[in-house]
Amino acid sequence: MCSATATTRLFSTDNHIPKSFTRLCKPFHSRVPTSLSFHSTRPSFFVRATVVKWRCPNQTLPPNCDTSFEKKALYLESIGIDSFSLIEDHPMLITASLDDIKSTVEYITAMDFTAIEFRRMVGMCPEILTTKVSDIIPVFTFLHREVHVSGKNIKHVINRRPRLIICNVDKQLRPTMYFLQSIGIEEVNKHTHLLSCSVEEKFIPRINYFENIGFSRRDTTSMFRRFPQLFCYSIKNNLEPKYNYFVVEMGRDLKEVKEFPHYFSFSLENRIKPRHKRCVEMGVCFPLPLLLKTSEVTFQNRLEAFVNSSTPLKTSPLWSAGCDIINEV
Structure with a gap:
C-alpha cells in the first residue's frame, strides 16, 4: 500500500475521529519526522511491547500488543494526544480497548468540548481515556439532577475539575455531596470541584486541624461553610505556617480568623x-x-x-x- 493511501485510511471517517479535532490531526508521532512515509522505518521504541514493558514493568501486556498499541497510538496522535507521554502516569492505556477509547472521545466531544479543552482535560486526568461511556453517563446525570448544575455550566464544571468524570457516583460523588450538605453547604453546585475529594483523607483532617488549634466544632464548620475553599489547602504548607504567623507575629485574636477565614487564601510571603x-x-x-x-x-x-x-x-x-x-x- 502506498504512503498516500495509508495516510488517507488513517484519517478517514472510518476511524471515527471527531470533526472538532480535524485541525489538530498529525500524520505521525511528534518524535518522527513528517517527511517519512507511512511504512518508513521508525524508531523501534514506537510500538515495541518490550519497550512498553520496560517503561511500565508492572503492566501485563496482552497478546499482539505491538499491533493493538500501535493503532491506539496512531489514533491518539490523530487527535493531538501524545500517547507515550501518558503511559507512565497511566499504564492502563496500554491494554485499554481502542473501541472504548474512541467511544469516550466521541461522547465527550459531542458535548461541545473543543479539541483544546479535551487535550487539556486528558493532560490533567489521563484516566479519562480509559473510562467507559457507561461509567461517564451517570456522572453527568448526577451533576445535572442531584447537584443541580445547569446544562450551560456543565462544561465549566468539567473543565475546572476533569477528575469528576472518572469518579464513581455511589462511592464518591454522592457521599461527598451529603457531607458538604451536612455541614451547611447547601449550594453544592457552586463548589463542584470539591465533589471529587475524599471526605476521610481531605475534609476530616482539615476540620480536625482547626479544632486542635482552638476552634470549637461549631466555629470550625461555620468557617468551612463560609469559605469551602479551606478544604483544598495543605495543612503543612498553608494552614499551619499562616496560623503560626497570625498568632505569633501578628498577635491577633482567633475570632478574626473565624470571621474572615479567607485569610488563608492569601500569600504569606507576598501579601500577609x-x-x-x-x-x-x-x-x-x-x-x-x-x-x-x-x-x-x-x-x-x-x-x-x-x-x-x-x-x-x-x-x-x-x-x-x-x-x-x-x-x-
Whole structure:
C-alpha cells in the first residue's frame, strides 16, 4: 500500500475521529519526522511491547500488543494526544480497548468540548481515556439532577475539575455531596470541584486541624461553610505556617480568623507579611479584610489616610468598618 493511501485510511471517517479535532490531526508521532512515509522505518521504541514493558514493568501486556498499541497510538496522535507521554502516569492505556477509547472521545466531544479543552482535560486526568461511556453517563446525570448544575455550566464544571468524570457516583460523588450538605453547604453546585475529594483523607483532617488549634466544632464548620475553599489547602504548607504567623507575629485574636477565614487564601510571603510589616511600621492595625483583600493602591491610600488621621480603637465601631470598606473596592 502506498504512503498516500495509508495516510488517507488513517484519517478517514472510518476511524471515527471527531470533526472538532480535524485541525489538530498529525500524520505521525511528534518524535518522527513528517517527511517519512507511512511504512518508513521508525524508531523501534514506537510500538515495541518490550519497550512498553520496560517503561511500565508492572503492566501485563496482552497478546499482539505491538499491533493493538500501535493503532491506539496512531489514533491518539490523530487527535493531538501524545500517547507515550501518558503511559507512565497511566499504564492502563496500554491494554485499554481502542473501541472504548474512541467511544469516550466521541461522547465527550459531542458535548461541545473543543479539541483544546479535551487535550487539556486528558493532560490533567489521563484516566479519562480509559473510562467507559457507561461509567461517564451517570456522572453527568448526577451533576445535572442531584447537584443541580445547569446544562450551560456543565462544561465549566468539567473543565475546572476533569477528575469528576472518572469518579464513581455511589462511592464518591454522592457521599461527598451529603457531607458538604451536612455541614451547611447547601449550594453544592457552586463548589463542584470539591465533589471529587475524599471526605476521610481531605475534609476530616482539615476540620480536625482547626479544632486542635482552638476552634470549637461549631466555629470550625461555620468557617468551612463560609469559605469551602479551606478544604483544598495543605495543612503543612498553608494552614499551619499562616496560623503560626497570625498568632505569633501578628498577635491577633482567633475570632478574626473565624470571621474572615479567607485569610488563608492569601500569600504569606507576598501579601500577609509585607502588609502587616508596613502597618506595624506605621503604627496602624487594620481589620483582616482591609489588610488583605483590597488592591495595592487602595491599601496604600487607606494606610496613608489612617496615618494622617486618628486610628480607631478596636473597641470603636469604626474598627469593623473594614468589611464595609471592602465593598467599595
